[in-house]
Amino acid sequence: MKINYNFLALSLFGNIRKYATKPKCSICMESQLIDHIKDHEIKPRKHPGVMKIRIAEVPVVVINAMKAVLKDKPVKAISFGGSELARYLKARHVPVEEDQIRYKGNEIQKQIEAKLGIDSSSLTDEQQEELELKYKNYVIKRLKETLYSWKPVVYNEHEALLYMVARFAPEYAVLRKIFTEIKTRDPDFNPHYMFDFGSGVGTGTWAARAVWGDVIQEHFNVDSSGDMNDLASLLLRGGNEEAEMSIKTVFYRQFLPASQTLKYDVVVSAYTLLELPSARTRLETIINLWNKTNRYLIIVEQGTNTGFKVINEARDFILQLGKGEEIHPSVTVAHVFSPCPHDLPCPRFMHDTTPCNFEVSYIPLPFEGRCDARKERFSYVVFKKGHRPASDVQWPRIVRTPLVRRKHTVCRMCVAAGKLEEVVFTASKHGKIPYWCARSSNWGDLLPMTVEGGKTEE
Structure with missing residues (x-):
C-alpha cells in the first residue's frame, strides 16, 4: 500500500479535517521587502527576521x-560530576510554598481521620492536638514522599568546577x-x-x-x-x-x-x-x-x-x-x-x-x-x-521547527494578537516570496509579515 507521507506529516499538527475546513490566513508582507527580494538585494534565507547564528564555540x-x-x-571525575550536576539542575522544580505544604498536610490528616472513622468536629481542641501529635511523623513522611524536596545548591570550590565544565x-x-x-x-x-x-x-x-x-x-x-x-x-x-x-x-x-x-x-x-x-x-x-x-x-x-x-x-x-x-x-x-x-x-x-x-x-x-x-x-x-513603539512591526515568532515538505511548509507561530497560529504556506495561496521566506526560516526566527485569521491553536 502506498503511503502519503505529506498527509501523514500534516497530521502531526492535529486533525486533518480542520485543515480542509479552516479559514484562510491573511498574509501580508511589506512591498518594499518584496521588491528587495525580487531584485536579489536580499535572499529569502537571509530575510530580516532570521535570527540564526553560527554554532557557538567557547573562545x-x-x-x-x-x-x-x-x-x-x-578532569575525568570532574567531567562526570559535571554531567550529573547538569542533569540534576535540568530536573529541578520550584520550591514548594508553605501554603501548599499546609494544604497537603491537612489533606493527609483528613485521610487519617476518615480511615479511623473519626469525626474531627466532635473532638475537643485537646483531643485534636493529641491526634495531630500522634500522627505527626506519619504526616511528615507522607509529605516528603508526595512533595518535591527542594534544596539550595551550595557551590563550593569543587561544585564551581563541576558547573564550569x-x-x-x-x-x-x-x-x-x-x-x-x-x-x-x-x-x-x-x-x-x-x-x-x-x-x-x-x-x-x-x-x-x-x-x-x-x-x-x-x-x-x-x-x-x-x-x-x-x-x-x-x-x-x-x-x-x-x-x-x-x-x-x-x-x-x-x-x-x-x-x-x-x-x-x-x-x-x-x-x-x-x-x-x-x-x-x-x-x-x-x-x-x-x-x-x-x-x-x-x-x-x-x-x-x-x-x-x-x-x-x-x-x-x-x-x-x-x-x-x-x-x-x-x-x-x-x-x-x-x-x-x-x-x-x-x-x-x-x-x-x-x-x-x-x-x-x-x-x-x-x-x-x-x-x-x-x-x-x-x-x-x-x-x-517604555511602551511598545508604534513603529514596532510585531512580526510573528516561529515557535516550533517548521515542517518543510514538497510544495508547502507548515509554520506554527506566536502572533501579535496573542495567539498561536498554524499556517500551511504555499506559493499559490500566499505568493512565492512569503512562501520562500517561510521555507527558509527556522525555530526561533521572526517571519517578516503579518498573519491574521487562520486556525488558532488552543
Whole structure:
C-alpha cells in the first residue's frame, strides 16, 4: 500500500479535517521587502527576521584558562560530576510554598481521620492536638514522599568546577544568541554598563564581550557563592592568580546592592530564579532587577516546563507592574522585546501543555569527550523599558521547527494578537516570496509579515 507521507506529516499538527475546513490566513508582507527580494538585494534565507547564528564555540582564551585551572585535577571525575550536576539542575522544580505544604498536610490528616472513622468536629481542641501529635511523623513522611524536596545548591570550590565544565558552553551559546538578537534588532543600542545576577563563572561577561566588545565599560557581577566569583575572576586572569584580568572593568559581589540609584543598560538573570527559595523571593528579586534596568532586562531558564513557568511568572509580573502605576509609581512601564511579539497573556501557557522554548547549537568543552555539536533548549524573556513603539512591526515568532515538505511548509507561530497560529504556506495561496521566506526560516526566527485569521491553536 502506498503511503502519503505529506498527509501523514500534516497530521502531526492535529486533525486533518480542520485543515480542509479552516479559514484562510491573511498574509501580508511589506512591498518594499518584496521588491528587495525580487531584485536579489536580499535572499529569502537571509530575510530580516532570521535570527540564526553560527554554532557557538567557547573562545579559545577561555578554554586555555580552564585547562590551566584544571591542571593537576582529576578532569575525568570532574567531567562526570559535571554531567550529573547538569542533569540534576535540568530536573529541578520550584520550591514548594508553605501554603501548599499546609494544604497537603491537612489533606493527609483528613485521610487519617476518615480511615479511623473519626469525626474531627466532635473532638475537643485537646483531643485534636493529641491526634495531630500522634500522627505527626506519619504526616511528615507522607509529605516528603508526595512533595518535591527542594534544596539550595551550595557551590563550593569543587561544585564551581563541576558547573564550569558542564554548563559554561551551553549557557554561553544561549546568552550569545539573545545578545545577538538585541544587537541585530536594535543596532543603535550600545550598552556601557551590564549587571549580571547569578553570574556564576562569568559566562555572561564573555558572551557580552563576544557581541558588543569593548563598548561595555563595566560588568557588575553578583553571585552568592564566593567560590564562583573567585573562579570567574581566575578565568579572566587566564588561570593564573597573579596575572591581571583580561577585562579590567569587572566587579564581583555576593549580594544584590540595596541602592537603586545606579542603572545598567543590560541586566541579566540567567539560570538563577530556580535557585531562590520561594515565589515571594523570586518576585522581590525581579522587581529589584527591573529597578536597576536602564534599557533591557533579560531572564533565562531551562527550556523545561518548570523553567518556562518561572519565565512566564516573571513576564506577567513585570507587565502587571507597568499597568499598576498607582500601586508602584516608581516602576517604569515595560514591553516584551523578545521572544513574544505582544504583551498579552502567553497563549502557550494558557492553552498548551508544552513549554515555550527555543534551541541553540554549541560545541561542548574538550573535557567532555567527543566535541560533536550539541543542542541546548532554553526559555527566556527580554523586557525593554517604555511602551511598545508604534513603529514596532510585531512580526510573528516561529515557535516550533517548521515542517518543510514538497510544495508547502507548515509554520506554527506566536502572533501579535496573542495567539498561536498554524499556517500551511504555499506559493499559490500566499505568493512565492512569503512562501520562500517561510521555507527558509527556522525555530526561533521572526517571519517578516503579518498573519491574521487562520486556525488558532488552543
